[in-house]
Amino acid sequence: MEFGSIDEQLAYLTKGCVDVIRPEDLKAKLLRSAGTGEPLTVKVGFDPSAPDLHLGHTVVIRKMRHFQQLGHRVVFLIGDFTGLIGDPTGKKATRPQLTPEEIAANARTYERQIFKLLDPERTVIDFNSRWLGKLSSADWIRLAAKVTVAQMLERDDFRKRYEAQQPIALHEFLYPLAQGYDSVALECDVEMGGTDQLFNLLVGRQLMRESGLEPQVVLTLPLLEGLDGVEKMSKSLGNYVAVEDPPFEMYGKLMSISDELMWKYWLLLTDRTEAEIEALKTGVATGQRHPMEVKKELAATIVTELHGPSEAAAAAREFEKVFSNRQRPTDIPEIELPSPGARSLVSRIVASAGLAGSNSEARRLIQQGGVRIDETRVADVKAEIDTSPGREYVIRAGKRRFAKVRFIDTT
Amino acid sequence: MEFGSIDEQLAYLTKGCVDVIRPEDLKAKLLRSAGTGEPLTVKVGFDPSAPDLHLGHTVVIRKMRHFQQLGHRVVFLIGDFTGLIGDPTGKKATRPQLTPEEIAANARTYERQIFKLLDPERTVIDFNSRWLGKLSSADWIRLAAKVTVAQMLERDDFRKRYEAQQPIALHEFLYPLAQGYDSVALECDVEMGGTDQLFNLLVGRQLMRESGLEPQVVLTLPLLEGLDGVEKMSKSLGNYVAVEDPPFEMYGKLMSISDELMWKYWLLLTDRTEAEIEALKTGVATGQRHPMEVKKELAATIVTELHGPSEAAAAAREFEKVFSNRQRPTDIPEIELPSPGARSLVSRIVASAGLAGSNSEARRLIQQGGVRIDETRVADVKAEIDTSPGREYVIRAGKRRFAKVRFIDTT
Numbered sequence: 001m002e003f004g005s006i007d008e009q010l011a012y013l014t015k016g017c018v019d020v021i022r023p024e025d026l027k028a029k030l031l032r033s034a035g036t037g038e039p040l041t042v043k044v045g046f047d048p049s050a051p052d053l054h055l056g057h058t059v060v061i062r063k064m065r066h067f068q069q070l071g072h073r074v075v076f077l078i079g080d081f082t083g084l085i086g087d088p089t090g091k092k093a094t095r096p097q098l099t100p101e102e103i104a105a106n107a108r109t110y111e112r113q114i115f116k117l118l119d120p121e122r123t124v125i126d127f128n129s130r131w132l133g134k135l136s137s138a139d140w141i142r143l144a145a146k147v148t149v150a151q152m153l154e155r156d157d158f159r160k161r162y163e164a165q166q167p168i169a170l171h172e173f174l175y176p177l178a179q180g181y182d183s184v185a186l187e188c189d190v191e192m193g194g195t196d197q198l199f200n201l202l203v204g205r206q207l208m209r210e211s212g213l214e215p216q217v218v219l220t221l222p223l224l225e226g227l228d229g230v231e232k233m234s235k236s237l238g239n240y241v242a243v244e245d246p247p248f249e250m251y252g253k254l255m256s257i258s259d260e261l262m263w264k265y266w267l268l269l270t271d272r273t274e275a276e277i278e279a280l281k282t283g284v285a286t287g288q289r290h291p292m293e294v295k296k297e298l299a300a301t302i303v304t305e306l307h308g309p310s311e312a313a314a315a316a317r318e319f320e321k322v323f324s325n326r327q328r329p330t331d332i333p334e335i336e337l338p339s340p341g342a343r344s345l346v347s348r349i350v351a352s353a354g355l356a357g358s359n360s361e362a363r364r365l366i367q368q369g370g371v372r373i374d375e376t377r378v379a380d381v382k383a384e385i386d387t388s389p390g391r392e393y394v395i396r397a398g399k400r401r402f403a404k405v406r407f408i409d410t411t
Numbered sequence: 412m413e414f415g416s417i418d419e420q421l422a423y424l425t426k427g428c429v430d431v432i433r434p435e436d437l438k439a440k441l442l443r444s445a446g447t448g449e450p451l452t453v454k455v456g457f458d459p460s461a462p463d464l465h466l467g468h469t470v471v472i473r474k475m476r477h478f479q480q481l482g483h484r485v486v487f488l489i490g491d492f493t494g495l496i497g498d499p500t501g502k503k504a505t506r507p508q509l510t511p512e513e514i515a516a517n518a519r520t521y522e523r524q525i526f527k528l529l530d531p532e533r534t535v536i537d538f539n540s541r542w543l544g545k546l547s548s549a550d551w552i553r554l555a556a557k558v559t560v561a562q563m564l565e566r567d568d569f570r571k572r573y574e575a576q577q578p579i580a581l582h583e584f585l586y587p588l589a590q591g592y593d594s595v596a597l598e599c600d601v602e603m604g605g606t607d608q609l610f611n612l613l614v615g616r617q618l619m620r621e622s623g624l625e626p627q628v629v630l631t632l633p634l635l636e637g638l639d640g641v642e643k644m645s646k647s648l649g650n651y652v653a654v655e656d657p658p659f660e661m662y663g664k665l666m667s668i669s670d671e672l673m674w675k676y677w678l679l680l681t682d683r684t685e686a687e688i689e690a691l692k693t694g695v696a697t698g699q700r701h702p703m704e705v706k707k708e709l710a711a712t713i714v715t716e717l718h719g720p721s722e723a724a725a726a727a728r729e730f731e732k733v734f735s736n737r738q739r740p741t742d743i744p745e746i747e748l749p750s751p752g753a754r755s756l757v758s759r760i761v762a763s764a765g766l767a768g769s770n771s772e773a774r775r776l777i778q779q780g781g782v783r784i785d786e787t788r789v790a791d792v793k794a795e796i797d798t799s800p801g802r803e804y805v806i807r808a809g810k811r812r813f814a815k816v817r818f819i820d821t822t
Binding site: 082132133134135136137141143144145146148149150152153158162165167168170171172173174 | 492493546548557558559560578579580
């Protein structure tokens, strides 16, 4: 990737960012780096206990990649300091301490995922227990002396909890300090995180300044909406695309987003520049491009990066076959079910085949017209089919779930 | 000292106390100690940087002594942990760190003073850096997790500062935790302090409970009023009696307090029981005893404890001579002053001889009728005397300050 001017670099690095503190400092650092050939150090912290990444996480990982594309060095910092000591809040349900082995295993899981996007040559995976674990009592007192209680209570979530008289354990005030100290220890040039991390990132800036270091530049990135376009993407809400989702599932999920949300995904989940994205938008607005085609390009771009071009092409062909041409996919899982007798409710079979999470979800799907048997829509929630041993059906639930079900005799 | 019952012991140990948390716990501890023969451990913390003690400090030291008299063990704990790291607040005027040598020297100064009242056999002098200095990062996080921010902000001084938008550095929240951890480390049965220490002492109780230890009993003692009967006794206000004041000065200062304040001093600065003090009060109220005589008994009691019985007796005789009989003391300092010429203002001479802090204080003294020259009261602030070389006067300023002044030729 070639970027002629520092201003072009600055635009690329800050595209999609919410806070940039401060652009002129980042420009100065880029200029100095260009002059000396010394790459910038860019830090992002990650939770040591939950290494399953979805596309929401890749927004900042992709931003790390942008810095790498311009020759800089990124530190993928696993915050194992807290993991090693366990979360001490809540005496009844204390979060168990992670063992060094578990932390190492989680780090390997991270590696497997992030190196789909990051260049291993320009990535340092580090652990903050290396320096935080070594701080002495005196170090902690000195560190705590650098911030005020009022400053901590200005942090949005702390302030809300304090005003609502919800308890804030005192050690929670120490974590932003610990995170800030990471920046001192690493002498970071840049730290990035979600917009909810702004306060912590600024503490790092403050501690670096007070330690006589040039303060880090702070970049925050928006929290990505999930497939529903409303809630933040999260595993628990089910509106996510996992980095390790298989190609066809990933492609199909991405095709399900709204045309409006698509532009945000283009901005935050691809390396396209803002100018390039504007050109696509113009194409759609003037009718030169169909939005569905542009969305397919988005899905293919993302699947290509995470799985490779041939997997993306196969997913696109499969998608055409199933949805655009209303054909069945080539690779339908075959399931054998014990015959429940001569006849049985379709809803029960849908649930037994794993195509719905429960009988009630299966009934809802049927009511919504989302269940087909051998490509015939099931119209009635009370519909029954012949489930004698030897009978076979292709059942489809929703747009993308298929199963070939065969009833067997288990008597 | 003999105390028959546990209830008598309890009354003696809690006499003069403001908070006793909780009397039933103290009683249980006393009973258990009586049963097992194992003495209680009683802790009081002291500032490592200011080892000059006055009678205000002896209120709690005397309470330590009461525990010793009943066979218990006291820990005179020097809070050198903060002294060793220096007070990190206020970057412009950081309090210098104390060296280990300075802390040791201050400890010796403390010893010299406290062993006037305490039994060295039952006193442990300890330093909290021994355990606080060894806490790890994880220990600090766990410790901080045991209290909430709201709880800290309930402490009176913190709350006032927060509401007045005065900065509270975060490490100030760590000190109560450190002090509380001292109690855990020492497995204290009792901790005592001034009423301003109540919050910190209760944190110790809480941390002990959460560490699975029996919580310490907390006793607080009132802050003693100085000689003026209004302000808290303090060196900077000048209303104090130092533990190391010479006998006659100490005796005289104590005789200057009001009849009302005398009862508080009896309660807090002697070992008399409340019953004994009540008997004295009744004696005065019924006219059997003159208040002045009871005050002399108080002064003699205190001077005896701090200097010995013969020194107290000599101070009492000297006091009678000077004040009661309006004679001069036997030991008047002799001062030679350069003759300022043939005549000079009395006020200037009083100041030059060090009998007043300034010319204006000297003038005030004259106006109040407090200055005598050769036992003749000086009536006029503009009075002059012959200050030719060779002239000599005995000058008296206030009740107790004397000087024999001789003018000499320095031309």
